[in-house]
Amino acid sequence: MERPLTQNIKADGTYCTIDEYRRNGGYEAARKAVQEMESQQITQTVKDANLLGRGGAGFNTGMKWSFVNISNPNEQRYVIANGDEMEPGTFKDRLLLEGDPHQLIEGMIIAAKALKASQGFIFVRWAYKKAHQTIQKALDEAYQAGFLGKNIFGSNFSFDLHLHTSVGRYICGEETALINSLEGKRANPRAKPPFPQISGLFGKPTIVNNVETYCNIPHIIKNGPVWYKALSRSSEGGTKLYGVSGRVKNPGLWELPLGVTVRELLFDYAGGMQEGYKFRGLLPGGASTDFLVEEHLDTPMDFASVAKAGSRLGTGTMIVLDDQTCPVAFVHNLIRFFANESCGWCTPCREGLPWVEKILEKIERGEGTEKDIDILRFHTKYLAPGNTFCALAPGAMEPLQSALKYFIDDFNRHIHEKKCPWKK
Amino acid sequence: MLTEHEIKEIEKEIALYPVKSAACIEALKIVQQHRGWVADEQIKDIAQLLDMSYEEVDGVATFYNMIFRKPVGRNVIYVCNSVTCYMMGYESIYQKLSQKLGIQWGETTSDGRFTLLPNPCLGDCDHAPAMMINSDHYNRLTPDKLDEILEKYK
Ligand SMILES: Cc1cc2nc3c(=O)[nH]c(=O)nc-3n(C[C@H](O)[C@H](O)[C@H](O)COP(=O)(O)O)c2cc1C
Ligand code: SF4
Ligand code: FES
Numbered sequence: 115m116e117r118p119l120t121q122n123i124k125a126d127g128t129y130c131t132i133d134e135y136r137r138n139g140g141y142e143a144a145r146k147a148v149q150e151m152e153s154q155q156i157t158q159t160v161k162d163a164n165l166l167g168r169g170g171a172g173f174n175t176g177m178k179w180s181f182v183n184i185s186n187p188n189e190q191r192y193v194i195a196n197g198d199e200m201e202p203g204t205f206k207d208r209l210l211l212e213g214d215p216h217q218l219i220e221g222m223i224i225a226a227k228a229l230k231a232s233q234g235f236i237f238v239r240w241a242y243k244k245a246h247q248t249i250q251k252a253l254d255e256a257y258q259a260g261f262l263g264k265n266i267f268g269s270n271f272s273f274d275l276h277l278h279t280s281v282g283r284y285i286c287g288e289e290t291a292l293i294n295s296l297e298g299k300r301a302n303p304r305a306k307p308p309f310p311q312i313s314g315l316f317g318k319p320t321i322v323n324n325v326e327t328y329c330n331i332p333h334i335i336k337n338g339p340v341w342y343k344a345l346s347r348s349s350e351g352g353t354k355l356y357g358v359s360g361r362v363k364n365p366g367l368w369e370l371p372l373g374v375t376v377r378e379l380l381f382d383y384a385g386g387m388q389e390g391y392k393f394r395g396l397l398p399g400g401a402s403t404d405f406l407v408e409e410h411l412d413t414p415m416d417f418a419s420v421a422k423a424g425s426r427l428g429t430g431t432m433i434v435l436d437d438q439t440c441p442v443a444f445v446h447n448l449i450r451f452f453a454n455e456s457c458g459w460c461t462p463c464r465e466g467l468p469w470v471e472k473i474l475e476k477i478e479r480g481e482g483t484e485k486d487i488d489i490l491r492f493h494t495k496y497l498a499p500g501n502t503f504c505a506l507a508p509g510a511m512e513p514l515q516s517a518l519k520y521f522i523d524d525f526n527r528h529i530h531e532k533k534c535p536w537k538k
Numbered sequence: 539m540l541t542e543h544e545i546k547e548i549e550k551e552i553a554l555y556p557v558k559s560a561a562c563i564e565a566l567k568i569v570q571q572h573r574g575w576v577a578d579e580q581i582k583d584i585a586q587l588l589d590m591s592y593e594e595v596d597g598v599a600t601f602y603n604m605i606f607r608k609p610v611g612r613n614v615i616y617v618c619n620s621v622t623c624y625m626m627g628y629e630s631i632y633q634k635l636s637q638k639l640g641i642q643w644g645e646t647t648s649d650g651r652f653t654l655l656p657n658p659c660l661g662d663c664d665h666a667p668a669m670m671i672n673s674d675h676y677n678r679l680t681p682d683k684l685d686e687i688l689e690k691y692k
Contacts, residue, residue: 298562
């Protein structure tokens with residue numbers, strides 16, 4: 115099985131230096147893209163590979179790039195890597211940032227050439243201190259080697275790339291909020307349209323892609339779309355970093371063909387449930403995805419199949435709920451996170467999420483009523499996509515609405531027994 | 539007053555962007571790095587340096603949870619309180635820390651040695667429960683591991 119994204123990642127936790135990276139064929143794709151390929155040809159290749167964005171929404175990357183107008187040679191354009199990774203349960207970009215920073219840099223050089231962008235930023239969350247160091251070291255190495263800066267690979271193409279380390283807040287991961295943060299502002303999202311591809315950082319055309327998304331690019335350019343698509347078990351191209359956390363025997367992160375099933379991940383890779391714990395359900399791709407349960411175990415973990423099962427692939431890092439964790443407390447923990455992280459810009463989210471949190475806390479305490487369930491259901495509609503300024507609040511409703519579907523008996527037991535059945 | 543050193547570092551950041559105010563977050567980070575937190579006076583100084591109003595800079599400073607507008611201890615403990623760490627028992631980690639240090643969330647020990655803060659997912663979910671002290675990650679925590687870890691921080 116080929117594992118292009120993680121092939122250079124070392125078990126000892128040290129990062130892959132530029133020499134090691136080049137020995138394994140690194141920067142050959144960037145050289146080819148910069149010296150031999152036209153911008154449109156790069157974008158078309160990425161589009162043909164059917165690489166879907168790994169940040170959670172699964173939008174076709176080449177398509178996104180094609181929305182940028184590259185005709186004006188004097189206009190400033192930007193490429194940004196989104197390494198905010200604050201979605202609870204998600205720990206995949208961290209591995210790529212810490213273990214193989216040159217792969218990301220190479221992907222961004224190729225993207226910059228495709229978009230004729232002269233400047234880029236790698237936005238990394240506050241907590242990833244080790245990644246700050248490896249990325250900065252790798253940037254220095256790449257500058258020294260002439261792969262960044264003026265006239266890279268001896269061409270007339272110049273590209274500067276900087277590291278930005280964040281100062282907290284989950285909303286920074288939303289691409290327009292991230293752009294505001296890079297501009298030194300509060301990280302409130304912006305109205306869309308205009309999309310960043312038209313008007314992004316400092317009002318200039320900007321592409322924001324996830325770290326894992328960029329890491330795929332060198333391999334697509336080097337080996338072509340046919341090879342890339344064949345890595346996957348589905349029509350969506352490539353491999354994917356999948357993670358499992360919770361009460362499983364072997365929690366972890368694996369690079370696997372897109373479209374392995376939930377069951378394979380849960381049992382073959384994560385080793386099944388720990389002794390004494392039973393499986394109840396899981397969030398397939400981080401905190402803002404709907405629960406999948408027993409009946410969904412054979413669902414392939416690709417964007418289309420997980421959507422068909424009523425959830426989202428999201429970040430592909432699943433959180434497993436076991437029978438000894440109270441589902442109401444589980445959802446309460448998630449909603450508390452979203453309520454804390456609401457940026458406060460729009461009323462439904464700013465007021466609604468704390469309300470939902472209070473209701474869940476009340477039910478968990480054994481003081482809930484049937485009317486409270488109605489209030490929760492009301493919010494899953496009221497905070498649905500389209501009713502709020504960004505996707506944070508609708509994302510928060512996904513685990514709640516599906517918990518109300520699959521675990522409603524557990525909610526009702528709290529109300530009727532006037533206590534949490536899981537509390538001794 | 540900002541030190542000459544701080545001003546020099548901030549000016550290096552200003553040079554990266556087309557407008558001065560874009561360096562606002564970096565300026566706050568620089569000041570905090572030198573002083574541990576950002577007081578009103580430095581908000582004023584940064585505002586002046588970046589041609590911004592006091593309120594604008596304070597609006598940015600108070601938005602981000604890693605900019606401290608109040609003094610913190612010499613060491614800051616960030617305990618992950620997100621969902622996987624919840625299932626894997628962060629509450630027992632918090633209880634042990636709280637009991638041992640005699641402080642609750644958001645408080646600082648009277649000797650100024652530790653501040654205890656909750657923090658969302660630290661990206662260590664496959665080794666939960668997790669926490670950070672300053673820049674160091676700790677994972678697969680159990681309450682009895684904490685004594686030894688805390689000893690490293692004076
Ligand atoms: C509240 C919120 C948080 C987000 N956090 C992240 C994040 O940490 N990393 C990320 O890549 N995308 C995140 N996204 C998605 C981004 O807005 C954007 O869609 C993504 O970076 C695009 O990259 P992709 O096309 O490569 O997936 C977030 C979205 C929302 C609404
Ligand atoms: S939905 Fe929430 S996070 Fe998004 S803009 Fe509105 S208040 Fe901010
Ligand atoms: S939930 Fe605690 S590290 Fe992710």
